Amino acid sequence: MRVLIVEDEPYLAEAVQSGLRHESIPADIAPDAEAAIERITVNDYDVVLLDRDLPGMSGDDVCRYIVREHPDVRVLMLTAAGRVSEKVDGFELGADDYLTKPFAFEELVVRLRSLARRPAASLPPVLEFADLTLDVFRREVYRAGRYVKLTRKQFAVLELLMRADGGVVSAETLLEKAWDENADPFTSAPRVTMSTLRKALGPPDLIQTVSGAGYRLIEPETAGD
Structure with missing residues (x-):
């Protein structure tokens, strides 16, 4: 599994990247939507960990792009908002899962691994x-x-x-x-x-x-x- 972390908070992005590497999950970082789209176009990712609240082009726009151009890539949406309506909006955009900040790193890893298995649903666990x-x-x-x-x-x-x-x-x-x-x-x-x-x-x-x-x-x- 390879993950792209799309997060504009450097400390959080680097902390998540370091933690995922410790779990032997390769992870790259994109600080904004434009960099995310560029990396997704060039590299083969299994899951994109996507902050919804990005500066400039929003995470919603990135999610729409992934769903349209790279349907096999899974999206785990991150947001500081925990309202049900926010989650519904994210799922309607095409996100595969949703996690509210702050989150437990252990839960993040479990969700990422679960999402990475979905494209190969025909393969048994x-x-x-x-x-x-x-x-x-x-x-x-x-x-x-x-x-x-x-x-x-x-x-x-x-x-x-x-x-x-x-x-x-x-x-x-x-x-x-x-x-x-x-x-x-x-x-x-x-x-x-x-x-x-x-x-x-x-x-x-x-x-x-x-x-x-x-x-x-x-x-x-x-x-x-």
Whole structure:
């Protein structure tokens, strides 16, 4: 999941970004509507955390743009107003969820993860491949019934591989979805994370390196580099 934070209060935006990164959720910041539209046009976001009360062009205008031009992107609207009428207006614009300031960060994370699952509604909350099971909601992974302790980044990478269901996931996609726009395109982070993930999952290897293309999950009997 990758998130765009559209918020004109720098302290709040940076605090949310830092917290999401701690949860291994890549997050970029746009301080106003114009910057938000530019980033949404260029990058592939799953959810936009959108402050309704932006200076200049309003958050409502950004929401309309997302609904019209990027219907697969989910919108979580933020506002200081908690009136029912405000929430109704936001939903009528096309927002997928609504959160009133001030909010608990834990609730924000749960709502973001819930929204990120909606575009792939056909995918179950528990993903399976060979003897591997990943519970998206509980953030747990099991291999042949054995609990596998993963870092947040390893979990994010594994989820991308499992959602691809055997398809190749490029290093560029890993950077885009598991890191953020500040990641160095020449970084070895995806390769290093993949190596530690393989060790955590244990033998036989389920992850195959596809030369010049990326990585994919394959059945144990054919796994390998």
